[in-house]
Amino acid sequence: MVNTPAPPPPHLVTLEHDERFSVPTPPSLLLNLMPRTLEGQITMEKTPSYFITKEAPRRVFSMSRHTKLIVVVRDPVTRAVSDYTQTLTKSPGLPSFQNLAFRNATTGLIDTTWSAVRIGIYAKHLENWLRFFPLSRLLFVSGERLVTDPAGEMGRVQDFLGLKRVVTDKHFYFNQTKGFPCLKKPEGSSRPRCLGKSKGRPHPQIPSEVLHRLRDFYRPFNLKFYQMTGHNFGWD
Numbered sequence: 001m002v003n004t005p006a007p008p009p010p011h012l013v014t015l016e017h018d019e020r021f022s023v024p025t026p027p028s029l030l031l032n033l034m035p036r037t038l039e040g041q042i043t044m045e046k047t048p049s050y051f052i053t054k055e056a057p058r059r060v061f062s063m064s065r066h067t068k069l070i071v072v073v074r075d076p077v078t079r080a081v082s083d084y085t086q087t088l089t090k091s092p093g094l095p096s097f098q099n100l101a102f103r104n105a106t107t108g109l110i111d112t113t114w115s116a117v118r119i120g121i122y123a124k125h126l127e128n129w130l131r132f133f134p135l136s137r138l139l140f141v142s143g144e145r146l147v148t149d150p151a152g153e154m155g156r157v158q159d160f161l162g163l164k165r166v167v168t169d170k171h172f173y174f175n176q177t178k179g180f181p182c183l184k185k186p187e188g189s190s191r192p193r194c195l196g197k198s199k200g201r202p203h204p205q206i207p208s209e210v211l212h213r214l215r216d217f218y219r220p221f222n223l224k225f226y227q228m229t230g231h232n233f234g235w236d
């Protein structure tokens with residue numbers, strides 16, 4: 001969520017506020033939580049759960065209708081497995097992925113109340129945002145391209161925010177050990193930096209028929225999402 005001042009000459013991204021694990025905040029409080037923003041600065045706030053929270057679009061709109069919204073999306077099947085992997089590290093006794101994903105294993109009925117499944121129905125969540133914000137206020141960043149072409153995706157982000165393209169190819173290198181792109185020289189440091197251990201973890205092996213069933217489930221929602229955004233993310 002990016003709060004930009006109305007006349008936009010911004011050239012600087014300044015502050016980030018991560019509320020991932022907190023309850024959604026009402027608009028009046030939301031604004032109070034934001035740091036003061038000088039002209040020419042952009043305040044960024046990062047709360048992944050806002051995209052899927054029913055009340056969030058109205059609240060963000062009431063706070064500022066000029067807010068720009070950036071959503072990173074990846075193949076919902078991989079996303080579900082990634083989500084499961086993260087929960088598994090916190091609760092090692094968790095039932096298997098397929099136990100949680102299916103309401104009925106025999107019929108293959110998917111359990112859409114399981115958050116790891118529900119979050120990936122992007123078209124449904126986007127509908128809620130489009131009641132308040134025009135599509136032009138939203139940027140969808142491809143999680144896959146963020147790995148294969150981080151500078152390209154960051155280029156789109158900078159353009160969307162009306163920033164000069166400062167972050168380019170020369171800021172990234174591919175780290176063979178991590179298996180992901182990393183920053184060559186983060187701000188204020190002379191040493192390269194990759195994302196932490198909790199990003200890019202190996203996923204458990206999920207039976208292929210389970211993944212196949214899940215892929216079938218998501219297909220219509222993905223197609224709807226491509227139509228709504230005008231962007232084919234290539235997940236099918």
Ligand SMILES: Nc1ncnc2c1ncn2[C@@H]1O[C@H](COP(=O)(O)OS(=O)(=O)O)[C@@H](OP(=O)(O)O)[C@H]1O
Binds near residue numbers: 147194195200
């Ligand atoms: N450069 C780089 N380094 C490491 N990981 C990368 C990178 N770019 C994207 N990814 C993918 O980001 C996934 C983690 O994202 P999260 O959704 O957990 O991030 S966040 O908590 O919302 O910030 C994480 O998912 P997992 O692979 O399931 O761990 C990665 O695949």
